[in-house]
Amino acid sequence: MNEGLTKFAASTSYYFRNYYRSRSFYLMLTMSLLVSALMMYFTLRYVNSLTGFLPNLNLASISLSTKESIFGFLWSYVLIYLPVFSSVFFGSSAISSEIENRTAFHIFPLPISRSSLLISKYLAAVMVTVLVCMIYVLMQAATFLYVFHIPLISGFFYSAALLIIFIFSMTAFTFMLSSIFNKNTYAYISVFLIYFLTFTAYQFIAELLYKTTPFYLLDNAAGIIEKVYVNISLSPFNFNFSLNPVGFGEITQSVLVMAIYAIVSISVSLIIFERKEVK
């Protein structure tokens, strides 16, 4: 292995270990287990009474795989929040903590480029988030196999693959915000404010006033993780209900949006981190 790769591998494993031993990781792991246990209960409880929450559905006319798609949508609807909260824990403080917690004094004088350090930390954060989410995804797979007695539908695999792309982009987005601040608290709050307040407010305004869905917002693009099962939009101003999954065009569009968020965010983080100083 060449010198650069050896250093990169060493720092990725170093950051990964520091992440998976952290309290945040165990908290997220507990949350993942707890939420998947709740979803498991929900699936077992409602598998034969979908009309309890989808009153217009003609249960007799739908196949087992459609039923699985509906439950897949519901599992994914909850799943989307796991990478968001994991990224807040692992990504929001990724760069600001180097300054606030003074670890920069330990790593900056080392003969390794800052870009290597940042990318290895980013990969480590992505890996722990994938680990947290995979617990949930595996519980979902086990539940579906047990309940529906059919092989997992293709939507499940699409959804899992799209989830990983979303984890890359969400983590990059939090890294970018973290690179702007030298205090962890500001970085945490900014992620919450932008993702949950600004994006939501912007979407409401766009849908209400301009009758358009802002596909370019990260939270909207992430919706594809649910829509590869069934195409349901729960927006109060743009309600949509179809038992078919979205088409290839919409999947491509969402993947592109998430990829652009990841590339732009990590590039901005690299530029800022390269110039970062510790006073």
Added chain:
Amino acid sequence: MNLNNITKKFGNVTALDAVSFSIDGPGCVGILGPNGAGKTTMLKILTNIVKPTIGVATLDGISVSEYPEKALARAGALVEQPEFYPYLTAREILSFVIKIKMVKDEKGEIKRLSELTSIEEYLDRKAGEFSRGMKQRLGLAVALVGDPDILILDEPTFGLDPSGMKRIRDIIKEINARRNKIIILSTHLIYEAQEVCDRIIIVNKGKIGYDLNNDSAGHLKIELEFPGSNLDFPKEMASQWKSEGNIIYVQKANGTRNSEIIEYCRKNGLEVKWVTPYNDIEGIYVSMTK
């Protein structure tokens, strides 16, 4: 090591103002100055923690801000009071730095460094559980990974108890005694600089106020491994001398270098442990920083 016309501004505050100095050969150079004088900023520039507003800092002829990876390849640094990732053990932290510095014998290096800095018992404890003093010792061990040619130490004894301070000073003196490294030691303790350093630079208000080579010191205190020396010095080397146990006090003749006296002692069969030059550093410091 070279600082060439370095100016560093943080907003409207000038932390360093056109500072230049160089270190050409092995030895320990002390950077003395009051708090806020610019000592730490100088070392942060040398270690790529901050970048100069104007000027160039080089290590081994390579610009630190332009090519930090290459410039810092043969350097080790302990800057301010470093913190480490809290969930990693001291062994893992050392192992990481060993890999980054491409040192081959990982186990041997961890053993050497942990013995040198007395952290053997704590190797498998997480850094988050370390006391201030332990972190400082771990920081020194990290700085010494790969036996670097240039050692940059910023107040390495800060926050330590007296025995911890002595231990760190002894380690630095041991390293300096081998005369194969450049050691840059920032401190605000005059006696520490006098005891450990060959050259002292006093920094005040972002400028170098005094650059004193200890060769200009009038007196030397030579500590020997064994007592009982009856050595006489040539008159062109020393005007007066006195032996007390394992200590020889020497008043140097004009123009004599410290290294000549040490060499003379060694040639005459004396095992020199430490040499402490005496100047009126305290007087100079007080007048410079008033």
